Amino acid sequence: MSLKRKLWWLLALISILVPAIVWVTPFSANAERKTEPVQAAAHSGIVAAAPGWVDVQGGTRHLSAQTDGIVVTVHPADGKPVDAGTELLHLDDRETRLEKKSNALDIRLVEIKRKNLQADIESTRAAIKRLAPLVKMNAEPAEQLRQAQARARNLDAALQSANVQLANNRVRGEQLDLQLESHIIRAPGRGRILRRDAHPGESVHRGTPVIWFAPDAPRIVRAELDERLFSQVSVGMQAEIESESGDGHIIHARVSRIAQAVGPVRSLPDRQKSAKDDRVVECILTISDSDLLIGQRVIVRILKAP
DSSP states (O other): OOHHHHHHHHHHHHHHHHHHHHHHHHHHHHHHHHHOHHHHHHTTTEEEEEEEEEEETTOOEEEEOSSOEEEEEEOSOTTOEEOTTOEEEEEOOHHHHHHHHHHHHHHHHHHHHHHHHHHHHHHHHHHHHHHHHHHHTTSSOHHHHHHHHHHHHHHHHHHHHHHHHHHHHHHHHHHHHHHHHHTEEEOSSSEEEEEEOOOTTOEEOTTOEEEEEEESOOEEEEEEEEGGGGGGOOTTOEEEEEETTOOSOEEEEEEEEEOSSOEEOOOOTTOOOOSSOOEEEEEEEEEOSOSOOTTOEEEEEEEOOO
16 A cells, blocks of 8 residues: 555544544543542532522412312402402303302202291191090091191101201202302412413313412422432521522522421422432522522532531
8 A cells, every 4th residue: 555545544534533532531531420420510519509499488389170170360450469268260160150040049949838838737636636635525527637647747757858858958059159169269378370271261171280389388499309419408407599590699508397208309480300320309598688589490509608
């Protein structure tokens, strides 16, 4: 092979190997950093770093409809404070209201029937009281007294039946009241609506979350701490919170609670579950008033104790 041809092959080999080496080097460095989180944190005064998100004490609520129906009204303003029991969403309940009116009429008819039966019973008993001494004196036939007594027994039975019917109608009325209430979603406590997923005219199904509700409670940050760093973190340690977007705005926080169990990575708000079998410990941090939004993803950096 000529010298010129050998030089050509050597240059081609170099052009292939050099980019490959440059391409692999950053990944090797990243892998080394990922496998040594504790050592990397130690050099910067950070004990541990973990992903997290903003929440409220007690957690937010995803409120669901108790029955199927068409949305009629929804509380008009997201973010506006509401009191416990405030109506947040109302489904179409016209059919149930008609049933309730019909049941109220049935109750009224039974009450009238009971009143008439009671009047008949009183008059029949008065007749029996009048006939009894006359029959003894043979002034009135005994058959007339027996008929009056039989009529009294029949009227008593009819009154008992009417009482049962009235009680049943009243129970039905209570059931209809519950059905009417099931068409309404109310605030479980004082708080605010974070998001509405239903609007007037839309159909919703029972059990489908339609309102994201936050109780009136202090905001916190939930962080998922790698189990390898668990022993280095304790309650009371100071921390820094920064938006996941990395805008540079730092918020100071304090570790207020550490879970007593290790578990799998939970999915952050609006994020799919991790495919890895990572094990983490939930860590709760208290924060002062800030402009962080509930559900916002953040980076938590727990600092060394002074």
